[in-house]
Amino acid sequence: MIERNRRANRRTFGKLLLLVAFMFGFGYALVPFYRAFCNLTGINRVGDKSSLALVRNTQVDESRAxxxxxxxxxxxxxxxxxxxxxxxxxxxxxxxxxxxxxxxxxxxxxxxxxxxxxxxxxxxxxxxxxxxxxxxxxxxxxxxxxxxxxxxxxxxxxxxxxxxxxxxxxxxxxxxxxxxxxxxxxxxxx
CATH class of the missing domain: 2.60.370.10 (Ctag/Cox11)
Structure with missing residues (x-):
């Protein structure tokens, strides 16, 4: 009985370790997936320095001084x-x-x-x-x-x-x- 509980606990522990490894890998893989999605859709261009030139305060009326x-x-x-x-x-x-x-x-x-x-x-x-x-x-x-x-x-x-x-x-x-x-x-x- 005690031996059976130990084997069940080891199996559960092994499954939990696999789950943790999978979650870590999934989180790590989200970064390139996110960048690919943003590049594909054209939104939130993270790290794209060329888009910084397009950013400006649109509330400034430069036609008046x-x-x-x-x-x-x-x-x-x-x-x-x-x-x-x-x-x-x-x-x-x-x-x-x-x-x-x-x-x-x-x-x-x-x-x-x-x-x-x-x-x-x-x-x-x-x-x-x-x-x-x-x-x-x-x-x-x-x-x-x-x-x-x-x-x-x-x-x-x-x-x-x-x-x-x-x-x-x-x-x-x-x-x-x-x-x-x-x-x-x-x-x-x-």
Missing amino acids: ITIEFDANARGAFRFEPLQRSMTVHPGQIAQVLYQVSNRTDHAVRLQAIPSYAPAEAASHFKKIECFCFTQQSLQPNESRQMPVVFVVDPKLPKGIPAITLSYTSFELGATSTDAATDQRENDDG
Whole structure:
């Protein structure tokens, strides 16, 4: 009885090993079959570098060029400016501009930037993907930082708008939480 169970277990084990070997071989053979199928049908041309030249962003309207002008205004003891004054983009093209802010004080500051657009009707067509204006910025004494704005102009921008001005007004929000804690400790001690 025990011997019969051992033989049955060996046969089952041998069948399982054959099944594992077959599954491994089948998985290994799928790669060339997949490539052959893709070449035959013309879809998903894996590794075909000639097809890369055909890939492009079809949402970019290359028949139009929009001039984007950048402006900055600071309300406080800090310096705030774009690193370039203008650029030309095609509607649908993703672009980036950098603004620089410098804290010229001997204490930490918190800043918030508010955007505005001219002409006003361009605001709904100017889409910011990444912007320092989404969050408050904290700067240490005498710290400078470059901050990006990644944007795209909607291809649905009316044809009569050849230029857009993006203007930021940045203002100081008051003492940072660390400054407030220091001030509170000094008041408690004194």
